[in-house]
Amino acid sequence: MIRIVFLLALLLTAFQVKALELDAPFDSIDGGSLTLSQWSGQPILVVNTASRCAFTKQYSGLQALYDTYRDTGLVVLAVPSDDFRQELSSNEEVKDFCEVQYGIDMPMTGITNVTGPKAHPFFLSLKQEEGFEPAWNFNKVLIGPNGDLVGTYGSKTKPESSRLRGEIEGLLN
Numbered sequence: 001m002i003r004i005v006f007l008l009a010l011l012l013t014a015f016q017v018k019a020l021e022l023d024a025p026f027d028s029i030d031g032g033s034l035t036l037s038q039w040s041g042q043p044i045l046v047v048n049t050a051s052r053c054a055f056t057k058q059y060s061g062l063q064a065l066y067d068t069y070r071d072t073g074l075v076v077l078a079v080p081s082d083d084f085r086q087e088l089s090s091n092e093e094v095k096d097f098c099e100v101q102y103g104i105d106m107p108m109t110g111i112t113n114v115t116g117p118k119a120h121p122f123f124l125s126l127k128q129e130e131g132f133e134p135a136w137n138f139n140k141v142l143i144g145p146n147g148d149l150v151g152t153y154g155s156k157t158k159p160e161s162s163r164l165r166g167e168i169e170g171l172l173n
Contacts, residue, residue, distance in 0.1 A: 020129060022147055024121035026079070027110035029095050034077070034107060036122060036143065042073040043150070043171040045164075046122070046141040048114040048134045049078045050086040051097050055138040059102040061159030065168070066106040072172045073145075078108040083115045084137055140164065144171055 022040075025033035036044055047062060059078075066076040080087055080094045088094050091110045098104035114123045114134050126141060127133040132152045140153040142164070151167055158164075 019125070020143065020147065020149060021121040021125035022143075026077075026112060026120060026122075027091075029080070029091050029108040029110050034109060036077070037147075039075045040147065041145050042075050043145055043168060044075045044077060044143040045168070046077045046079060046143065048081045048083075048112075048123075048137060048139055050081060050084060050137040051088045051094055053084070053086040053137040055136075055155050058138050058159055059098060059104060063102055063104055063106060065159045065165070069168060069172060070106075074168055074172065076106045078104070078106060079114060079120075080108065080111045081114045081134075081137070082111055083113055083134070086137060087111055142167055142171075 020036075022036040025035050028034045036046070045062075045065070047058075049059065049062075050056065062076050062078065066074065070076075078098070080091075088097060094111065095108070098108065113119045119127070119133075123133065126149070130149050130152070132141070132149075136155045138155040140157060140159075142150040142153070144150045150171065153161075153164060
């Protein structure tokens with residue numbers, strides 16, 4: 001009997017469902033807080049961003065992606081981070097820069113750690129459960145409407161790439 005209970009416990013441990021941390025609040029750049037779970041049932045593209053990076057021009061593509069698909073449910077969440085030492089020094093500067101330079105109106109967090117032991121719980125769970133940690137600015141994480149990880153994309157994957165758009169469109173249909 002003890003042996004059966006032990007084997008059942010091992011099986012349950014082996015088949016535990018991996019879960020990303022979607023409830024931990026991010027500070028919103030507009031004040032208050034945001035959680036990924038508030039958009040349950042919608043696909044979410046989470047992007048760690050920076051204002052002084054060679055990939056910063058991707059803000060235009062991210063905003064265009066958000067404009068194209070927001071009415072059908074897509075959320076694009078920009079997560080400014082200084083983990084790679086390329087972010088402005090305050091949330092106010094980041095917000096002003098993004099609004100003036102790129103017309104950003106997608107949801108944005110305040111400046112947030114995305115790597116290392118001080119990373120936001122979402123990014124810690126992404127590393128622990130899926131083995132993915134942003135390697136640079138403008139890494140992208142696509143979460144499906146059910147909260148599962150759909151895919152991760154490096155900095156070189158542009159928001160307008162057919163691969164990324166195809167994944168998003170598949171989640172919206």
